[in-house]
Amino acid sequence: MDDIVSQWYEDTKNVDEMQDWNPALKEWEKTVAGHFPSGARILDIGCGLGREAFALCDLGFEVVGIDISKEVITRVKQLSAAKEYKISFFDYDGEHLDFPNESFDVVLIWAQTLGLLYGEALKNRYLSECKRVLKTDGLLSFSTHDYNYLKENYPNCLDGRKFFPYANADIYWEAFDQATRLEERAAPPISSGRWQNDPPKAKIARKSTKITEI
């Protein structure tokens, strides 16, 4: 796992920033969650301070949250205990999913966290892990930054496909314009693929046979 990412998210001030985020699911996240089977067991990757995990738990899903940052997991466990949620939260190495095969109905990589898995090799390995822990007919959902949108709106924050939203910081998010290829790696074979008009792009991939467009 890249040190740039883990160092950033071990830093208290960067974790504090997440506290101020609107805790509600975004509209597109609500739409995606509407496709999850009732009572689904969900792996929330990059759970942060539990924004999605708490909301999904409120919707009746069983959620397991994992994050690369020990600081984040310490804090989200405290929040979870204070709110009396029954959610398991774990920190891990950022690469290897420590769960048996076919453990989850749904795997989420929301809030553009896929863009923090730098380089093709890591993304390939990671998506294979996601596929391994998904049940047959399970769903993988991820969101990414859209390269063309960033180019139009934040050209000064781009260096090639690297998006640097924070001034004077090394952390960046990889931007995507060919996420269909990522879906193919996560869930072959693919029957169709089409982007939404507005970023962030949300996709659901079915492990077995097809892509469901949102």
Ligand SMILES: C[S@@+](CC[C@H](N)C(=O)[O-])C[C@H]1O[C@@H](n2cnc3c(N)ncnc32)[C@H](O)[C@@H]1O
């Ligand atoms: C932008 S925050 C999003 C947090 C949360 N999903 C939300 O929307 O409020 C990204 C989170 O992903 C975590 N992260 C980064 N790389 C990760 C990885 N490889 N595996 C799991 N978590 C990761 C960070 O520590 C951070 O908590």
